[in-house]
Amino acid sequence: MIYLDHAATAGPRRPEVIEAVAAVLRDGLGNPGRSGHSLSLRAARLLEESRCVVASFFGISDPARLVFTPGATASINLVLRGYLRPGDTVLASSWEHNAVMRPLRWMERDGGVRVEIVPPRRDDAGYPRGVDLERLRERLDTGPAVRMVALVAASNVTGESLPVREIATLAHAGGAAVLVDAAQGAGVLDIQAERDGIDFLAVTGHKSLEGPAGIGALAMLHPDQLEPLIRGGTGSRSEEEEQPSFTPDRFEAGTPNLPGIAGLAAAIGLLNRVGIETVASRHRELRGRLVARLRETPGLIVHHSADERGDEPGWLAVVSFTADGCDPGALSWALDRRGIACRPGLHCAPRAHRTLGTWPKGTVRFSPGPACTEAEIDAAVAALREATNEVRGGG
Ligand code: PMP
Numbered sequence: 295m296i297y298l299d300h301a302a303t304a305g306p307r308r309p310e311v312i313e314a315v316a317a318v319l320r321d322g323l324g325n326p327g328r329s330g331h332s333l334s335l336r337a338a339r340l341l342e343e344s345r346c347v348v349a350s351f352f353g354i355s356d357p358a359r360l361v362f363t364p365g366a367t368a369s370i371n372l373v374l375r376g377y378l379r380p381g382d383t384v385l386a387s388s389w390e391h392n393a394v395m396r397p398l399r400w401m402e403r404d405g406g407v408r409v410e411i412v413p414p415r416r417d418d419a420g421y422p423r424g425v426d427l428e429r430l431r432e433r434l435d436t437g438p439a440v441r442m443v444a445l446v447a448a449s450n451v452t453g454e455s456l457p458v459r460e461i462a463t464l465a466h467a468g469g470a471a472v473l474v475d476a477a478q479g480a481g482v483l484d485i486q487a488e489r490d491g492i493d494f495l496a497v498t499g500h501k502s503l504e505g506p507a508g509i510g511a512l513a514m515l516h517p518d519q520l521e522p523l524i525r526g527g528t529g530s531r532s533e534e535e536e537q538p539s540f541t542p543d544r545f546e547a548g549t550p551n552l553p554g555i556a557g558l559a560a561a562i563g564l565l566n567r568v569g570i571e572t573v574a575s576r577h578r579e580l581r582g583r584l585v586a587r588l589r590e591t592p593g594l595i596v597h598h599s600a601d602e603r604g605d606e607p608g609w610l611a612v613v614s615f616t617a618d619g620c621d622p623g624a625l626s627w628a629l630d631r632r633g634i635a636c637r638p639g640l641h642c643a644p645r646a647h648r649t650l651g652t653w654p655k656g657t658v659r660f661s662p663g664p665a666c667t668e669a670e671i672d673a674a675v676a677a678l679r680e681a682t683n684e685v686r687g688g689g
Contacts, residue, residue: 296670296677298636301450301478301612301661304504307561314560315506318553325549327529337552344559345542351562352495353486354513361517361545362555365510366477367393369496372512372545373473374398374444376520377494380406382441385433385470387425387456388414388649389449392642394475398444408438414649421598422649424456427464434468443470447479451646451659452598453581453612455483462491471519477501481565482574482610487513494520499554502573502610504663505561509554517541524548576664580611583668584660587675593618593682597650597657611666614641614650614657617678620685622658628681629658634674636660 297305324334326341342357349360363369374397378384386394388411401407412430414422425445434440443465448455462472471493476485481502487495495513499505514520525537526547538544565573588596597614617625622638629636640647640656647653662671 296634296666296674298634298660298662298666298674300663300666301453301501301610301641301659302637303500303507304502305663305665307504307506307557308564310564311505311557311561315553315557318556323552325529326552328527328549340556341550341552344555347559347562347566348511349513351566352480352497352511352513353488353490355488358541359514359517361512361514361542362550363496363510363512363545364508364551365500366475366496366498369494369498369510369512370394370473370475371397372523373494373496373520374401374442375523377442377471377473378405378407379441381408383408383410383438384442384444385410385412385430385440386443386645387412387445388422389446389451389454389456389646390444390643391446391450391475391477391646392644393477394444394446394473395645410440411645412443423598424454425461427457427460430461431464431468434464434470440465440468440470442473444473445475447474447476447483447485448610448612449643449646450478450612451614451641451643451650451657453478453610453614453661454598455479455608455610458485458492459490462493466491471516478610478612482570482577483608484570484574487515491515499558499561502663503558503561503565505558506554509551509558511558512545514541517544520545522547573664574607577611578607578609580662580664580666580671581609581613583671584611584613584662584675587671588613588615588660588678591675591679591682594678597652610661611663612659612661614652614659616652616655616657617682617685620682622656624685625658625678625681628684629674629677632677632681634677634681636674 323337326337349357415426473494480497498510500507528543626638
């Protein structure tokens with residue numbers, strides 16, 4: 295199988311990650327912070343060492359401001375529901391995943407929150423790109439006060455990264471906090487919460503960080519501004535029936551997912567050794583190859599930039615395309631039969647597809663991981679040619 299669905303979840307994990315997860319399960323470490331015996335203390339040490347690794351990777355100087363969650367969705371819900379109040383206005387980019395849009399739409403309907411979408415800018419060919427920064431600035435300067443700007447670090451549909459630092463500067467000048475959904479960018483883009491002015495940074499372990507699923511994190515510049523979403527036992531201040539007010543305990547009720555945490559820290563340790571710039575440049579190479587090969591293929595539209603070479607900085611190896619006369623779902627089945635794993639449809643991001651003009655059928659998305667080879671890209675595009683013929687009824 296040629297695995298081109300890294301944006302959904304990474305392919306086989308590296309032995310060091312598997313061993314870190316297995317060691318926690320095998321060694322029967324205790325519950326961290328709950329008991330006084332030596333196994334529990336070892337577990338607590340592993341938890342805090344892992345927290346330091348993840349916090350430092352995302353540019354947070356005080357590890358207590360990095361809390362573990364089950365993933366980006368959980369981190370985003372914690373922020374939106376813990377920060378916003380009735381009457382608040384949130385601006386969201388036009389590329390948001392449903393991890394952001396669904397809690398926002400629910401809070402709009404039931405929680406008195408106003409949601410506004412910031413339009414993209416247009417490139418020379420009229421294609422939608424990133425965020426129209428002028429419109430964002432204007433909106434922040436005029437109209438009802440904005441309490442939060444929410445944006446993806448990189449679109450899971452097009453692979454384009456958004457100018458997070460510039461947006462954060464504009465948002466702060468307009469008095470708004472910034473939530474970045476870095477489910478896709480984390481592990482490829484250099485994202486440093488303090489340096490980049492990201493008030494709340496949500497990440498997930500199982501995509502480009504190449505850790506386990508079911509573990510993620512939230513890095514915060516201002517944890518005091520957030521109400522916890524879940525309250526319960528923390529092993530600390532057990533005499534009190536109120537949630538501790540200090541972080542990370544304030545946001546980490548219940549027994550933590552230590553196997554996941556250890557696996558995530560091991561995965562980030564590997565990334566630190568390889569260097570994020572190496573991963574980013576591999577993404578650019580793969581994207582460049584993929585875009586070039588797809589553009590040579592008749593009857594395909596690569597979304598979404600007409601002048602893109604494919605290997606410019608800031609783009610992930612996540613490429614969406616449509617093929618004339620082919621339903622994305624049917625095409626993906628035909629590819630699966632030829633040993634190519636990819637993802638068709640709306641990718642949980644209907645907003646992004648409306649922006650692209652590919653709603654409601656969506657696209658086919660190829661997203662190779664860094665271990666994918668050039669030969670595999672070429673083989674996948676050759677299989678795609680056959681698959682499009684088959685779906686069009688030609689063979
Ligand atoms: N945001 C984006 C842009 C994503 O691609 C994803 C994963 N599809 C998520 C959020 C949610 O991540 P998780 O399912 O790990 O919570």
